[in-house]
Amino acid sequence: MQDVLTYFSANGAEFLRLLLEHIEVSTLALAVASVIAVPLGILCSSHPVIERISVGTPSILRVIPSLAILIFLVPLLGTGTLPALVALSVLAIPPTLVNTSLAFRELPEDVLEAARGMGMGPARLFWTIKIPLAFPAAFAGFRTAATEVVASATLAAYIGGGGLGEIIFTGMGLMRTDLLLVGGVSVAVLSPAVSSGLSHLQASGP
Numbered sequence: 001m002q003d004v005l006t007y008f009s010a011n012g013a014e015f016l017r018l019l020l021e022h023i024e025v026s027t028l029a030l031a032v033a034s035v036i037a038v039p040l041g042i043l044c045s046s047h048p049v050i051e052r053i054s055v056g057t058p059s060i061l062r063v064i065p066s067l068a069i070l071i072f073l074v075p076l077l078g079t080g081t082l083p084a085l086v087a088l089s090v091l092a093i094p095p096t097l098v099n100t101s102l103a104f105r106e107l108p109e110d111v112l113e114a115a116r117g118m119g120m121g122p123a124r125l126f127w128t129i130k131i132p133l134a135f136p137a138a139f140a141g142f143r144t145a146a147t148e149v150v151a152s153a154t155l156a157a158y159i160g161g162g163g164l165g166e167i168i169f170t171g172m173g174l175m176r177t178d179l180l181l182v183g184g185v186s187v188a189v190l191s192p193a194v195s196s197g198l199s200h201l202q203a204s205g206p
Contacts, residue, residue, distance in 0.1 A: 003178035019186065022163035025081055026153045029088035030146055037093045041100025041138070066091055070159055091152055092145035099141025103134035133185035136202065143198045150191045164169045
């Protein structure tokens, strides 16, 4: 424990930099995945054929370990943040896509019919009725994706993408238990903290 305290006292600024890098690449990956998965999920909710193709492809990629995807991307994209961002985005797309599609597909038809009966057009129906009703289930998929991405972002350091993984890989290379504890515990705390924070954000929403 003393070694851990010594690390923070001597490397506090470096730890903060790596933590921010970890959060940054995770946030970017979730943003990219959301831009792709949310509109596609809405489209899939009314087109079963598109859903089978759209859900199946990233789900197959998801079975491949993230480290294997990173190694595959290095010859194409080089090292650094970009290949890590692509790999993490691939990881985040399936849960976001599946939950969004399911959320919009299972909207209560009686509520939609009542809204149409009140004279709501497609655009107003979508923004004022469908989105609020579908949001909780769709957001649950985003929350799952966020938890997985934050945990997997440690691998970004393997190809020079920064983040808390640098501490873990350095600790492995130097056989330093203090660094392994600092890096491992930080990720282990950050991942559920993000999930909990998103849950509270959802609960406090309108």
